[in-house]
Amino acid sequence: MARQFIYHMQGLTKAYAGGKKVLENVNLSFYPDAKIGVLGPNGAGKSTLLKAVSGMIRPSYGTVRLDGTDITAMAANRRVRHGLAQSPEGRRMFPYMTTEENLRIGAYTRRDRERIDEDVEHFFSLWPVIERRRTSPAGLLSGGEQQIVAIGRAVLAEPKVLLLDEPSLGLAPVLIEDLYDGLRRTVRERHQSVVLVEQNAEQALKLADRVHVLVGGEIVHSGPAADITAADVAGLYFSTGSTETHP
């Protein structure tokens, strides 16, 4: 029996008024437990793609199916119920809620109280530094801590597909290492399907088993992560006519 795609996006195009296309004919499909990396320079359409995946924007054309259900026109909050949770760009903590409240609200769509409690404790056991800030307002955490909480919040939804938008953005290199170590552990433990959008190709390639390189709103390369290096990826940014510079 053929395996069914957990996530199946076909021909996704997003054009804004005036006809400027930020995404053109993007196909993105994968099986359960896949770790997908989406790489690309600034302005390549990565965040737009992720917003289309999570339902924060409506695509102009194309269809999206999640575990067999057509979710193309589904509102963002209902997608969470169907198994799609994200750690958004900029972390988007609820700044006046405590760290623990921020985590728990991630489980908003769940009803199994005892298991939610266990998952929260499990998270804090993995991150003792954050455990100490449990009752402080999340707005007072450092950028790195907020990023970890944002990912924890998304994981607490127990999604079928976990979306991560630029987790390394704005963090010190040593923190990025820690963050990715923890992230790798978590997604392997849970056999979690992941879509990771990153500029930091080096880290993304260590987590992903398949990568798509997005330049100018189009996927210019797809293949196993093992077959490509961070330098190759950077080369793709330039060879395909991107005008943006990349650090």
Add this chain to the structure above:
Amino acid sequence: MKLFLQQLVNGLGVGAQYALWTVGYGLVYQVLGLMHFAHGDTLIFATFVCFTLVASGVPFLLAGLVAIAVAAVLSVAIERTVYRPLIRRGEAFLAFVAALAAAFVIRNAVQLIWGNRTRVFPHDLLPQRTFEVAGIRFSSMPLLNLACALLIVACFQQYLKRTRSGQAIVAVSQDREAAAMVGIGVNRTVALVYALSGAIGMVGLLLYVASFSSLTLGLGFSVTLKAFIAAIIGGIGSVRGAVIGGLALGVLEAMIGGYVSTLLQDAIVFSALALFLVYRPTGFIGRREAVKL
């Protein structure tokens, strides 16, 4: 000293009503960034319904429950039909104007149904007695008001802190998009906020008619105005701020009435409002950006 204590107790009693009017008003502001200028007239409509029920023999507490339900439903209806379409189009200023318009429409509807006359409730809606402490006579009514308000606000705070829908309200008030991203239905949550603001505000008005018995058409605007002033004094968008602002406004008015003149009451209160807007726009305990209309 005697006058001071009496005015203090009376001020706290009235301030307790203000606090209940303000809690919902401030919450709507926090969630939508919108001054809910139809708040008072919505509550007055429900109060007139309560009057009609009481006048036809329905017990006050039962009529009060009906009024609470009416206030909640009417608040949600205004949100759906007036605010939401404008807010969705990003027309915050139009929404503010539309709020004023909605207030007038409701007031005229009240006028059409119940007329212009002052209505008088029976004087024994809630049990009350007077007692003497150290030679000073107090009525039990202000104390009952204060106890009711503090109890309701404490319950409401626990609700926000401990329940799933309460946390959804808190989340939506801090970041609507992020709230949607964790699966919260933002529209439903906003509707819930309006329902709660109507219901809690209505309790304040039930205490008002139980204390003062008279009900006039003009009271609606006065409710909106008191809530606005109390919200700014206390710190808009915070439940604790609403209570502090409401009580402070009640006491301030009572002291002016006792020591200066009731004629100057509004002038002094508005001066205080102006001072707060200039020197402390986030109120006693406000935390976020300054007030915007």
